[in-house]
Amino acid sequence: MSAYTSEPARFDAIIVGAGVGGLYAIHRLRKLGLKVHAFEAGGGVGGTWYWNRYPGCRCDVESMEYSYSFSDELQQEWRWPERYGTQPEILRYINHVADRFDLRRDIEFNTRVNEAALDSRTNRWTVKTDKGSAAIARFCIMATGNLSTPRTPNYPGLDSFKGQWYHTGLWPHEGVDFTGLRVGVIGTGSSGVQSIPIIANQAKHLYVFQRTANFSLPARNAPMDPAKERSHKVDYPERRRAAFDTPFGIAGYPPPVKSALDATEEERLRAYEAKWAEGGSISFLYSFTDLLINKESNETASEFVRRKICATVKDSKTAELLCPNDHPIGTKRLILDTDYYETYNRDNVTLVDIRSRPIEKIISTGLRTADADYALDAIVFATGFDAMTGAMKEIDIHTDAGMSVREKWEHGPRTCLGIMIAEFPKSIYDHWPAEPRRQESDDTGLRAARRLDRGLRPVPAGSWVLLHRGGGGCRGRLGSAQQRGRGSYALSVGKLMVRRRQHSGETPCIHAVCRWCRRIQEEMRRDRGQGL
Numbered sequence: 001m002s003a004y005t006s007e008p009a010r011f012d013a014i015i016v017g018a019g020v021g022g023l024y025a026i027h028r029l030r031k032l033g034l035k036v037h038a039f040e041a042g043g044g045v046g047g048t049w050y051w052n053r054y055p056g057c058r059c060d061v062e063s064m065e066y067s068y069s070f071s072d073e074l075q076q077e078w079r080w081p082e083r084y085g086t087q088p089e090i091l092r093y094i095n096h097v098a099d100r101f102d103l104r105r106d107i108e109f110n111t112r113v114n115e116a117a118l119d120s121r122t123n124r125w126t127v128k129t130d131k132g133s134a135a136i137a138r139f140c141i142m143a144t145g146n147l148s149t150p151r152t153p154n155y156p157g158l159d160s161f162k163g164q165w166y167h168t169g170l171w172p173h174e175g176v177d178f179t180g181l182r183v184g185v186i187g188t189g190s191s192g193v194q195s196i197p198i199i200a201n202q203a204k205h206l207y208v209f210q211r212t213a214n215f216s217l218p219a220r221n222a223p224m225d226p227a228k229e230r231s232h233k234v235d236y237p238e239r240r241r242a243a244f245d246t247p248f249g250i251a252g253y254p255p256p257v258k259s260a261l262d263a264t265e266e267e268r269l270r271a272y273e274a275k276w277a278e279g280g281s282i283s284f285l286y287s288f289t290d291l292l293i294n295k296e297s298n299e300t301a302s303e304f305v306r307r308k309i310c311a312t313v314k315d316s317k318t319a320e321l322l323c324p325n326d327h328p329i330g331t332k333r334l335i336l337d338t339d340y341y342e343t344y345n346r347d348n349v350t351l352v353d354i355r356s357r358p359i360e361k362i363i364s365t366g367l368r369t370a371d372a373d374y375a376l377d378a379i380v381f382a383t384g385f386d387a388m389t390g391a392m393k394e395i396d397i398h399t400d401a402g403m404s405v406r407e408k409w410e411h412g413p414r415t416c417l418g419i420m421i422a423e424f425p426k427s428i429y430d431h432w433p434a435e436p437r438r439q440e441s442d443d444t445g446l447r448a449a450r451r452l453d454r455g456l457r458p459v460p461a462g463s464w465v466l467l468h469r470g471g472g473g474c475r476g477r478l479g480s481a482q483q484r485g486r487g488s489y490a491l492s493v494g495k496l497m498v499r500r501r502q503h504s505g506e507t508p509c510i511h512a513v514c515r516w517c518r519r520i521q522e523e524m525r526r527d528r529g530q531g532l
């Protein structure tokens with residue numbers, strides 16, 4: 001049911017999206033005493049874990065870490081059955097959180113926001129939806145996710161295909177049975193790698209169409225070890241705090257002490273073998289200090305994994321195709337799998353190289369590459385998302401001064417500290433490409449929520465806050481909270497901005513060349529333990 005009749009309803013804050021970030025925003029802003037309302041395009045909470053129901057979908061961060069930290073009762077109560085959470089299990093958890101903290105009553109489901117407009121006279125955002133309803137608020141939180149706009153390649157002929165086709169990011173809720181079918185999976189990123197072994201178990205024949213080989217490591221998933229769970233729960237507060245000091249945002253992995261190049265060949269091999277047996281991507285990249293900063297060091301790890309692939313996959317041509325050669329390990333999302341490479345030893349699985357012989361079109365009976373036709377009953381697009389900016393660009397976000405986010409980002413996203421955009425005041429974006437903690441946030445997902453604490457924080461009257469008025473970049477102005485009266489909030493990383501009195505008159509921008517920005521980012525890194 002719509003919350004509105006003819007008059008737009010008024011709130012303190014509107015939140016777009018009810019994934020893990022949006023849900024936390026509802027909870028947190030309510031605690032600040034704000035009247036909130038959320039819109040969610042899907043029929044339930046969970047975002048990523050609501051939409052991506054493909055077979056094998058699983059988190060690649062350990063479940064004890066991929067969870068909210070704002071309530072100790074919650075993290076003590078919840079029991080994760082496995083080392084890595086499956087999509088159904090994570091969705092169950094998110095639904096539990098929504099119920100436990102009574103979040104649903106402020107969410108309007110099956111409602112997509114298609115416009116957000118700022119009235120600069122009143123400093124209010126008006127949000128419009130595909131249901132024809134509208135709402136007005138002082139703050140607009142875009143919790144729209146960075147992997148939430150599925151991308152299907154526009155091959156000609158898809159309409160003519162007589163079989164069924166699916167996108168992993170829009171998987172049917174009732175599931176799909178591939179038993180006895182000839183199936184084509186296009187794409188070997190994380191969704192492809194997770195689903196391929198399970199689809200191969202069902203299908204009569206599976207063709208995997210690969211453009212780029214990616215590195216994948218064994219997850220070594222297992223039932224939750226009760227002793228580990230107990231000690232993790234005892235240490236939760238310290239682990240969450242310590243996570244701020246780690247490059248991946250997850251504590252508990254002993255930091256490396258040695259360069260790969262200072263180790264002997266045997267030492268390296270021993271280290272990589274141990275990490276391979278342990279499973280997980282962070283621990284593997286933690287084998288040595290310089291795997292992500294020195295190409296030569298990285299090559300020792302890349303080569304180790306290539307050798308593992310060749311030792312696993314029996315057909316040498318297939319093995320060679322599966323070996324990534326165009327990027328150092330860890331510089332693209334490092335995938336975790338269960339029996340991915342082993343799957344290519346099955347008689348009913350064929351790897352097709354579409355880098356050298358691209359897909360030309362979809363035909364009624366399947367798919368045509370540059371040199372062959374493949375007869376298929378079903379096609380699975382594991383082709384990913386319009387990542388990072390896709391969901392934001394789908395919304396017409398604009399000001400009455402005629403500026404729009406689409407135009408502003410025509411040549412790529414520009415943000416203020418990754419959570420705001422100059423000239424779009426009082427709107428906060430919770431999962432951003434330019435955000436200084438990008439690496440950390442991507443690895444735990446839920447850290448999106450933490451940025452809200454930094455972004456929207458009551459400040460004592462009289463302190464300096466960023467008002468985000470005037471021009472963009474460094475031309476914004478600082479002002480006093482007193483001037484704003486009751487309900488002043490430091491929009492942006494308030495405390496850090498506050499400290500920049502010497503920068504008075506100029507709003508720090510996100511430009512890498514700006515020394516103020518760089519200093520503020522350094523301060524942010526030191527600003528651990530704030531927030532949740």
Ligand SMILES: Cc1cc2nc3c(=O)[nH]c(=O)nc-3n(C[C@H](O)[C@H](O)[C@H](O)COP(=O)(O)OP(=O)(O)OC[C@H]3O[C@@H](n4cnc5c(N)ncnc54)[C@H](O)[C@@H]3O)c2cc1C
Binds near residue numbers: 061143148431
């Ligand atoms: C298959 C997959 C696996 C992943 N695995 C991991 C992992 O192992 N570890 C990890 O750290 N991260 C992982 N991620 C990243 C994951 O997206 C984040 O961890 C986290 O779930 C993001 O939460 P969010 O709330 O920011 O966004 P989302 O979960 O994407 O939620 C955004 C919500 O906004 C809604 N929305 C968007 N636009 C609109 C609009 N205009 N109107 C209304 N509603 C809108 C969407 O419907 C969606 O429900 C994975 C992502 C995918 C796709």
